[in-house]
Amino acid sequence: MMKNSLAFRCLIILICALACNLYASDLKGIRFSHLGLEDGLSHSTIFSINQDKNGYMWFATPDGLNRFNGYDFTVYRHQYGDSTSIACNATRCVTVDGAGRVWIGTGEGLSLYDDEKECFSNFYLNCNGRNVAVVNIVQMRKGKLLLATTEGLVVFDMDTHRFLEDALPVSVSLLKNAAMARLGGKIYIGAAQGLYEYSDDTKKACKLASWGRDVNVQVVFCQMMDRIWVATEGGGLFVYDKTSKRLKNYTYDDQSGLQSNFIRSLALDSDNQLWVGTYNGLYIYKESVDRFYSGQDITVPEGKLSQNSVRSIFKDAQGGMWLGTYWGGLNYYHPLCNRFKHIKHIPYVNSLSDNVVSCIVEDRNSNLWIGTSDGGLNVYDSKKNEFKVYPFESGVRGVPFRDIKCVYIDEGQDKVYVGAHAGGLMILNRVSGKRDYLNVQNSNLPTNNIYSISPDGHGGLWIAALEYLLHLDTERRNFSIVESGVTEGGAQRRRLLFRDSQNNLWVGGERGISVYRQVGMALHKKKVDNIPVLLNQSCINCFYESSTGRVWIGTNNGLFGVKGKDVLHYTVSEGLNSDVICGLSEDVYGRLWVSTNQGLGCLDRGSGNFRNFTVQDGLQSNQFNAGSFCRTHSGQMLFGGINGITSFTPETLVDNPYTPQPIIDRLQVFNKEVHPNDETGILSECMEKTSSITLKSFQNTFSLSFVVPNYIAGRHNTFSYKLDGYDNDWITLDDSRMVSYSNLPAGSYVFYVKAANNDGKWNEEPARLQIIILPVWYRTWWAFLLFGLTFVALVIGLFRFFWMRKSMQAAIQMERLDKEKMEEINQMKIRFYVNISHELRTPLTLITAPLQELLSRVTGHWEREQLSYIQRNTNRLLHLVNQLMDYRRAELGIFKLQLSRSNAYKHVLNCFMNYEHWAKKKDIDYNFYTELQDKEFLFDGNYLDLIMNNLLSNAFKYTEAGESIIVKLYEENENLVLQVADTGIGIPKDKQQKIFERFYQIENEHPGSGIGLSLIQRLVELHHGRIELKSEVGKGSTFTVYIPQNESAYTVEELQANSDTTKEQLSYSTNAQDIYVGEDYDRAMPTASGEADKKGTILVVEDNVELRDYLVGGLSDLFDVIVAGNGQEALDLLRDKEVDLIVSDVMMPVMDGVKMCKHLKQNLRTCHIPVYLLSAKADVKYQLEGLKVGADDYLPKPFSMSVLKAKIQNTLRTRRRAFDRYSNSTDVEPEKIAMNSLDEDLLRKAIEVVERNMDNVEFSTEQFAREMNMSRSNLHLKLKAITGKSAIDFIHKIRFGRACQLLKEGKYSVSEISYMVGYNTPSYFAARFKKYMGCLPTEYIKK
Secondary structure, eight states: OHHHHHHHHHHHHHHHHHHHHHHHHHHTTOOOEEEOGGGTOSOSOOOEEEEOTTSOEEEEETTEEEEEOSSOEEEEOOOTTOTTSOSOSOEEEEEEOTTSOEEEEETTEEEEEETTTTEEEEEOOEETTEEOOEEEEEEOSSSEEEEEETTEEEEEETTTTEEETTOSOHHHHTOOSOEEEEETTEEEEEETTEEEEEETTTOOEEEEEOOSSOOEEEEEEEETTTEEEEEEESSOEEEEETTTTEEEEEOGGGTSSOOOSBEEEEEEOTTSOEEEEETTEEEEEETTTTEEEESOOTTOOTTOOSOSOEEEEEEOTTSOEEEEESSSOEEEEOGGGGSSEEEOOOTTSSSOSOSOEEEEEEOTTSOEEEEESSSOEEEEETTTTEEEEOOSBOSSTTOBOOSEEEEEEETTTTEEEEEETTTEEEEEETTTOOEEEEOTTTSSOSOSOOOEEEEOSSSOEEEEEBTEEEEEETTTTEEEEEEOSEETTEEOOEEEEEEOTTSEEEEEETTEEEEEEEETTEEEEEOOTTOOTTGGGSOEEEEEEOTTSOEEEEETTEEEEEETTEEEEEOGGGTOSOSOEEEEEEOTTSOEEEEETTEEEEEETTTTEEEEEOGGGTOSOSOEEEEEEEEOTTSOEEEEETTEEEEEOGGGOOOOOOOOOOEEEEEEETTEEOOTTSTTOOOSSOGGGOOEEEEOGGGOOEEEEEEOOOTTTTTOOEEEEEEETTOSSOEEESSOOEEEEOSOOSEEEEEEEEEEOTTOOBOSSOEEEEEEEOOOGGGSHHHHHHHHHHHHHHHHHHHHHHHHHHHHHHHHHHHHHHHHHHHHHHHHHHHHHHHHHHHHHHHHHHHHHHHHHHHHHOOOHHHHHHHHHHHHHHHHHHHHHHHHHHHHHHHTTOOOOOOEEEOHHHHHHHHHHHTHHHHHHTTOEEEEEESOTTOOEEEOHHHHHHHHHHHHHHHHHTOOTTOEEEEEEEEETTEEEEEEEEOSSOOOHHHHTTTTSTTOOOOSSSOOOSOHHHHHHHHHHHTTOEEEEEEETTTEEEEEEEEEOOGGGSOHHHHHTTOOTTSOOOOOOSOTTOOOOOHHHHTTSOOTTGGGGOOOEEEEEOSOHHHHHHHHHHHTTTSEEEEESSHHHHHHHHTTOOOSEEEEESSOSSSOHHHHHHHHHHSTTTTTSOEEEEESOOSHHHHHHHHHTTOSEEEESSOOHHHHHHHHHHHHHHHHHHHHHHHHOSSOOHHHHOSSHHHHHHHHHHHHHHHHTTTOTTOOHHHHHHHTTSOHHHHHHHHHHHHSSOHHHHHHHHHHHHHHHHHHHTOSOHHHHHHHTTOSOHHHHHHHHHHHHSSOHHHHHHO
16 A cells, blocks of 8 residues: 555656646746847836836836837936926836826835826925935725835825825834735735735734844735735745735745745736746746746847846736846746747857758657758757757868758668768768768769759669769669759759659759659659749749648749649739748648748638748748758747747747737927927827827928837837828838828818737727818918908909999090100100200300310409309200210110220229319329229220219219219129229119119209219110119218120120221210219319419408408408308307418407417317407507417507408418428428427328328228328318318328339339339329329339
């Protein structure tokens, strides 16, 4: 009896051990996928894991809270100053309550995630001035949370958002850093003091067990209703049985299989097995044998845990297991992810010698013979579960045996025949282990490239050897050539042999197939009907005969199936992964498995559909190798590739049953993501909870992205979408999860999206989003109403218009006739004016010539005034006649463009110099700038003169004394550019468009004919150019003329008009050299009599009217006289007027003569004016008083009028002589010119300023006045009074004085000197020099 009992016990132990071994072997098949920092995780340490109601995964880390949607991580961190961000970056735990809300315990308190607004609400518990960290959260009943903190347990009311004091028994509330778990109405609390049970109903707590020592509790986990697991740090794993009230402790020392006492996480998988995360890896508890087994095979690096220290474990809604580690990130496992297993090379471990597998053969003992590309021959012993590798060398030098191409096992002879590329043939005796190598060097084998072996049925072998088809007599070991490398179709490289069930030998090569029928030991080629041409042009990779007798042929042009005359052909178009077929095998269901260079496919021959798998489904790689496949006796399929062997049992493959529910999670408008309550105003809550959006008309370009929390497939999901109202059909996305729409019309749409998992199972309930795009304002209802009202009003208006039109036609007709009549009258007037102009030119000429002769001979003042008046008006009349004739000629097209290439600089300079005297008379700063002295341009010289003359005339007419006129000539963009700029009165903006109109005149004090600018525009247009105006009132005007220099701008006739050099050049302009700037300025023209008639201006200051009239009467015959009633009036008068001498009484009201004189002599502007004082006080002391304040003479009353006249004449004559000496001298000597110290200092400073700017071409009177700290007009008047010359003349004089000095020294050329003294061109310098010095610079040197 005892023997039987003992035998039974031994049997039980043996069965258990076998079960344990089987289970352990299953555990070693667990392979994890990893997620880390490179995938977007914020930190590689995971404290807590949970899943919300949308399926999103939440991870608490030391550096922020992470949310994962299956594709991307969203990291939530604390933002300083933002109260809606999470309370702290250090997150310790994450819990989802019954309402789906996410609660987070952080180092600073409790946070609640608002998924509608995508923000956080934070709640802080303060203790001793510091915020308390929340380390664990459990939901209680009645809307409350039980929080474990570093200071104890506390209750939080989720409705009022308040921490409740005294809500727990004291014995429980003091438990610090506790771990908690809820089961029904009970909450189990583990702490250092022991295990407690708290009733949520009675609010009472009781202690269930003590640990017997101080331990750090990490996790409390409830399994079933009676088993409480407690994980500790250093104390191992405890389990408390509520039924027996026993506490059991599993440790490293008790041989339970647990390899660490540091337990950190617990969870149940889908099979109700306990997963234990420790400091030393993952363990799974097998309840039937009360033992823990490692969840990892440490010998397999691929798919192992990223880090052994497992901190957190969580089972998601699909049954997937998430493992968070210290410093290793996340690990994910699901049984459906382990459908395919790998056999591969692992360094330093008994495994395959090389990962590139070229052939696989199973023998009768279920051992696998595996040929590799660079690792020789491998044999896998299925009983010993180990690999054996045969040596690479064949024993013959230079003949390696590494690249194995085929293996044939002769079970009857216990021999293995192995063919290699470049290695010949190896014959292995399985019993003795003896190896014989046959190759070119030691046998009659014609080549060392053996690719395929097939038995002949008579003990011999057929061998495909690339260049040959061979037969091997195995007894004699003699090779014979059946076919050479050349066939009827040309060179054929044979790679493959296959014998079908009909005993036909199929030979495949790089150029199709051949079929042979064996008769005895001879092969006869067999004709196969209906073989496609494409098949015989394809490279053959594999053969397979299915259970139906159809021979399947894998090629580089797809899959062919041949059965009699029936030929099937499958390619990528029919659903294959790739057209390059590498291996074929059939399962028990008749499905054909096809390996390709783009993955693995399964053909359901009933439907003709393919089911495809890729590396994302767990394959060794997407690329498999030709001929590397095998179906074992146990039904396992093996396919070899470039990364080892993919192994699986087709009949046990389970499809992913989880059909993913898509979530529309993101909206972008114009590539910018939209958030709740942002500036776009589109979303009021998060996108996941939004069922409808309304977009403005300008927001009709947008993108939608969507996800599925299907972690089994990872990112290997397929989406299909449709925008109802826009798309007609469903559109499938393979590698994208975003769809964009651009410029979508206004309207109401519904966007649908559905998803399929990695096994092609669709969720037929799509996600739905209503999209309303508002129309632009003019397509809204109120706009249509407005348009309707407008249309009605328009119809009424049109009706009234046509009703009134008939009555208006007569008036319109009359008005048109009147306009035509007025135009005809205007044309008649113009013709009349032109005709009259022609007739007037001859008598005007006869008037102007004798008139000039009379002016040169008449000496009487009154007579000269009258004749000058006649001359001025005669010149004005002649100018108007010339302008009118020129304009009419241009209007009638009489002007013909006569182009020639000549020097534009000379033309412009001549016109410029013609106006030099006007610049002097008006004291205008007059300058000419150009760098085109030696270049020739294309233009009509006569018309250029006319344009220049009119522009300068216009500029001088509207530029006041003391202002500036600048002429520039330059080249720009193939245009000759002429620019005349002045600082005159300017032209208002509203007048600038009309300034070039015929007869248009601006109302001002300078009347004109209104023809000049219109004529200029005509002449510029004649050159195919343009004229531009820039003007500002009070700042001046700039006229810019552009004359094209590209000959393509002109007609052939215009270019040839001046080609005949013998033909006399005609001038159609009568006004080209007519210099006229206005009637007012003609009065200032010098007369032939020269300086003899110059009259001075005398200011008489006298309060006695009779005496004042007497003085005026006595002086007016010799001088121009102006008067003032007292000294103050005289000072006011002198602010605007310039006088040559002052005669003043002494005794006057308001201001007497002495005070006035003192004021004048102390004022820099007036100190140069001579002052004569007249007074009845004849005493010497009064005379001295007047002379001390600066009076030039003191005449006691009564005085002699003749004496007064003589003194005045002598003073003015002396002053004019001083001016003459100044004019004739090249040097400026202030002490000889100035009449007082103030004027002398002024002249010295003026000379210094000019000398400082001697070489400054841009130096103008404006800059001169600025550096003198005076206004331009005051500087002009002062220099005029002291030197008799204007400010610009003063600048020229100093410069010419310096030029004379340099010319005498003889060190520099005239050109160099011109630049040294501030002139931009030597020719301009020479012209000015001659005008001032009376000779050219070259002539001056010779003197």
